[in-house]
Structures are given as C-alpha cells and as structure tokens.
Amino acid sequence: MxxxxxxxxxxxxxxxxxxxxxxxxxxxxxxxxxxxxxxxxxxxxxxxxxxxxxxxxxxxxxxxxxxxxxxxxxxxxxxxxxxxxxxxxxxxxxxxxxxxxxxxxxxxxxxxxxxxxxxxxxxxxxxxxxxxxxxxxxxxxxxxxxxxxxxxxxxxxxxxxxxxxxxxxxxxxxxxxxxxxxLPDEKPRLRRELTIYRDRQVWLAVVITALAAGGVFCAFSYLAPLLTDVAGLPAGWVPTVLALFGIGALVGTVIGGRVADAHLFGVLLSGITASTLFLAALAVFSSSPVAVVVLSFLLGVSAFYTAPALNARMFNVAGAAPTLAGATTTAAFNLGNTGGPWLGGAVIDADFGFQSTAWAGAAMTLLALAAVGLALRLHQRASASASPSPSRVITGTSKTAGPAPQDRTTRV
Missing domain, CATH: 1.20.1250.20 (MFS general substrate transporter like domains)
Structure with missing residues (x-):
C-alpha cells in the first residue's frame, strides 16, 4: 500500500x-x-x-x-x-x-x-x-x-x-x-449524475442514514453529562467510556463490512433494531454506572455495524453517479449528526433530563426501521418486476423466450 x-x-x-x-x-x-x-x-x-x-x-x-x-x-x-x-x-x-x-x-x-x-x-x-x-x-x-x-x-x-x-x-x-x-481528460457530466435525485430509493437511503445516525448521536453527543450527572461516575471516567464506544465502533465496522454485501437489508434491520433496544435500555438504566458503560460499548458496535450497509445501499441505488453517491452518503450521515444533537438539546431544554436523549434517539431509529421496511418492499417489487414471467418459460423443454436474467437482488 x-x-x-x-x-x-x-x-x-x-x-x-x-x-x-x-x-x-x-x-x-x-x-x-x-x-x-x-x-x-x-x-x-x-x-x-x-x-x-x-x-x-x-x-x-x-x-x-x-x-x-x-x-x-x-x-x-x-x-x-x-x-x-x-x-x-x-x-x-x-x-x-x-x-x-x-x-x-x-x-x-x-x-x-x-x-x-x-x-x-x-x-x-x-x-x-x-x-x-x-x-x-x-x-x-x-x-x-x-x-x-x-x-x-x-x-x-x-x-x-x-x-x-x-x-x-x-x-x-x-x-x-x-x-x-x-487531471481527468473528460469533464464530469453533472447533469447526468444529478438525475439520481429523481429516484425515491435514493431519498429513502438518505432518510435511513440520517435517522439511524441521528438516533445514536442524539444520545452520544450528551454522553458526558449523562455519565457524570445521571450515572454518578467521576469525570475521569468519560475518556474511558468514549474509548469503549470507539472500540465498539471498530468491532462493528469489521463485522458489518464482512456480511453487508451478502445480507444488506438483514444488516440494516438487525443493526438498527439493536441500536433502538440499546438506546431504550440506556434511558431505563441510566442511573446504573455499569449498565451505562456496557451499553455505550454495545451502542458503538450496533451503530457502526450498520455503517457499511448504509454506504453500500447508497452506491447500489445511485451507482450510475459515483461523484455524488459518496458525497450524498456523507451529507446524509451529517444530517443525522445535526438533527440528533439538536433534538437531544431540545428535550434537555424541556427539562426531561439527560436520559431523555436516549429515548429521543430510540424514536429516531424506530423511524429509520420503518424507512428500511419501505425500502425493502420497493426493492422486492422492483426485483419481482425484473424477473421473467413464468408463462414465458416452458418447463422441461428447450423452448424458452430467452435466458433467465441473473439474480442480482440483495439477500435479506
């Protein structure tokens, strides 16, 4: 390298x-x-x-x-x-x-x-x-x-x-x-690449990414005061818990990257579900130092476990526009990083307490799950419409309307 x-x-x-x-x-x-x-x-x-x-x-x-x-x-x-x-x-x-x-x-x-x-x-x-x-x-x-x-x-x-x-x-x-x-010899054809934004699956990928990231960072952004003011840990514990979150992120990235290609929607559904459960548990057990420390690690795993699948999904639906596909994913992640801390600050200002940021984050990831379900349904419909009609294939003989197309659907 x-x-x-x-x-x-x-x-x-x-x-x-x-x-x-x-x-x-x-x-x-x-x-x-x-x-x-x-x-x-x-x-x-x-x-x-x-x-x-x-x-x-x-x-x-x-x-x-x-x-x-x-x-x-x-x-x-x-x-x-x-x-x-x-x-x-x-x-x-x-x-x-x-x-x-x-x-x-x-x-x-x-x-x-x-x-x-x-x-x-x-x-x-x-x-x-x-x-x-x-x-x-x-x-x-x-x-x-x-x-x-x-x-x-x-x-x-x-x-x-x-x-x-x-x-x-x-x-x-x-x-x-x-x-x-x-420098490239050919100027980029931006008009062609901008057509990706006509695809509702691109916008669904943006929504899923923003909500999944925002839900996690709604709580993570206020983890320090949650650890000290609610869980009662000394301030010196904050770097350690942040390191545990980072280790969990590294573990999640490795695992998610290995399985996302074969089971993209499965990773999205399981990872975002896990983040929702961990966020809810963080809110319920926020006064327990041990629980908060363990859940911070697990939240890092689940959040970054989905990251490879979130990136891959955008490239799958906007692959014809590589210039904007990666940039759009980055923007979507940071939409979540913007909305999550804002929502967390709003519930704190409303006097719901620092633990309420985890409840708000869980609400965001639940919406992300709903968006994944819709994207999966549209994906399955598109795959079904692309499959050959049974009436066009005569079983048991060599008479067919043509070779069956290769199955390129994503396994759940």
Missing amino acids: PLAVYILGLSVFALGTSEFMLSGLLPPIAEDMHVSIPRAGLLISAFAIGMVIGAPLLAVATLRLPRKITLTALITVFGLGQVVGALAPSYGVLFASRVVSALACAGFWAVGAAVAIATVPVGARARAMAVMIGGLSIANVLGVPAGAFLGEHLGWRSAFWAVGAASAVALAGVLTLIPRIP
Whole structure:
C-alpha cells in the first residue's frame, strides 16, 4: 500500500477527532463560554451542517482542480480552524470556526478518497479506502478519549491545539508524500449524475442514514453529562467510556463490512433494531454506572455495524453517479449528526433530563426501521418486476423466450 494512502489515513484521524471530540468536552466548553450544555451541543451540529453543505458542493467544485494543491489547501484551512477554535474569545467565533473546519473536512474527504483510489491498482481500492476509514475508527478509539482527557486536565482548548498539531503533521505528509494526480481528460457530466435525485430509493437511503445516525448521536453527543450527572461516575471516567464506544465502533465496522454485501437489508434491520433496544435500555438504566458503560460499548458496535450497509445501499441505488453517491452518503450521515444533537438539546431544554436523549434517539431509529421496511418492499417489487414471467418459460423443454436474467437482488 503506498505511503500516501497512510498519510490520508492520518489526515482522516485528525478530521475525525475534531468532529467527534466535543462529545467529551461539552461541560467545560459550556462553563467557559457561559452557555447551557444544549447550546454547547449545537457546536456538534455546526460541524455536521458544514459537512452536509460541503460534501456535495466541494465534491463537484474540486473535480477539475489539481488534487495535491486542493488537499494542501483544505488541510491548511482545517488546521487554521482548529487554531481559531482554540483561541476563540466567544461562542460565536467558536461556532464559526466549527463550520469552516467542517467545510474543509468535507472537501478533504471527497478529494482524499479520489486520490487514494488513484494511487493504487483497481484490485486494491477497497484496501485503500479501508485505511482512510480506519483513520476515522482510530479517531473514535484514541483521538476522542484523548481529547476528553486533555480537556479534563489541561482545559478544553488544549484538545483543539492537539488537533491543530495533528493537522500540521498531516499537512507535511501531504506536501512531501502525496504524488501529483493527473487531471481527468473528460469533464464530469453533472447533469447526468444529478438525475439520481429523481429516484425515491435514493431519498429513502438518505432518510435511513440520517435517522439511524441521528438516533445514536442524539444520545452520544450528551454522553458526558449523562455519565457524570445521571450515572454518578467521576469525570475521569468519560475518556474511558468514549474509548469503549470507539472500540465498539471498530468491532462493528469489521463485522458489518464482512456480511453487508451478502445480507444488506438483514444488516440494516438487525443493526438498527439493536441500536433502538440499546438506546431504550440506556434511558431505563441510566442511573446504573455499569449498565451505562456496557451499553455505550454495545451502542458503538450496533451503530457502526450498520455503517457499511448504509454506504453500500447508497452506491447500489445511485451507482450510475459515483461523484455524488459518496458525497450524498456523507451529507446524509451529517444530517443525522445535526438533527440528533439538536433534538437531544431540545428535550434537555424541556427539562426531561439527560436520559431523555436516549429515548429521543430510540424514536429516531424506530423511524429509520420503518424507512428500511419501505425500502425493502420497493426493492422486492422492483426485483419481482425484473424477473421473467413464468408463462414465458416452458418447463422441461428447450423452448424458452430467452435466458433467465441473473439474480442480482440483495439477500435479506
């Protein structure tokens, strides 16, 4: 595997750490900025909003730009966003820095994936993408807990400085180790790719992804105050529990990735059902420290167990438009990362308590299950209509209307 791919994985580690580390920093940020915890939680939504806007926009806007220059510019802007966040004198400045950082993050994801694929043979593309996604998983295992640890002992701003330093290392790697990628000879045909949005299955895939991700992050975004204020754990436990969630995410990604191709809808149904049950259990047993710790790990497993299937489903229904398929999936995930924390903050503001975020998240995943059921029904109808009519095949003789089409349906 080319060293350049690992540099991209390191960059994704910095990006992912910044995206998710606020889950363990909300209490000190709220106190320092003199805002409520729900309002501090909107900083998570701010990053997600930037990803939603930036993913499709920058995926299209940078297609004809030199890849290495684009990556350099984006990781530089991202790193500067972390510095501004660390120095932010007010909540408004911090909020703006999160949006700008997210735009750069979304663009880097889009361009970085193209570079990773371009630097390896066709048969190694999946491995190259696994390295990039692995950077995000490691961010959940190491980066997010490390950010919480720094926030606890050196103040929340130290976590931003640490991500800024990681971004500087990534920038050096991009400048020295990313090769020049030739520009494509043919301009992208965006009009053709935009036709995917006429397909209701594409919109169902967006809804499923947004609700499934939003349900989990509705609770995960407020996990720190749930652990300390409801379960009664010391603040020092927060990095450990966040690490357990990240380990669960890594385990879920490995398992889901191995079975999603053969049983895509089965993974979606079982994984989202498990997330719903774990969220409900988290709400019921929120006062039990042991239960909250165990359920945090299990929630990481179930949430990321479905992630490969959610990505694959979008490419299945929008495969004719690869430029926008990945960007649309990224945007859908971050729609959930926006709506989930917002809903969690709303129920907290309504004085339902921190445990209510888990109930709200379970409601979102239930809606996701309903959407999966509808998508499966439409998929089965389409598969049935594509199958040959029995009247056209004469059993027991060689007289047929033609060879039966290959079965390409997804097994449940």
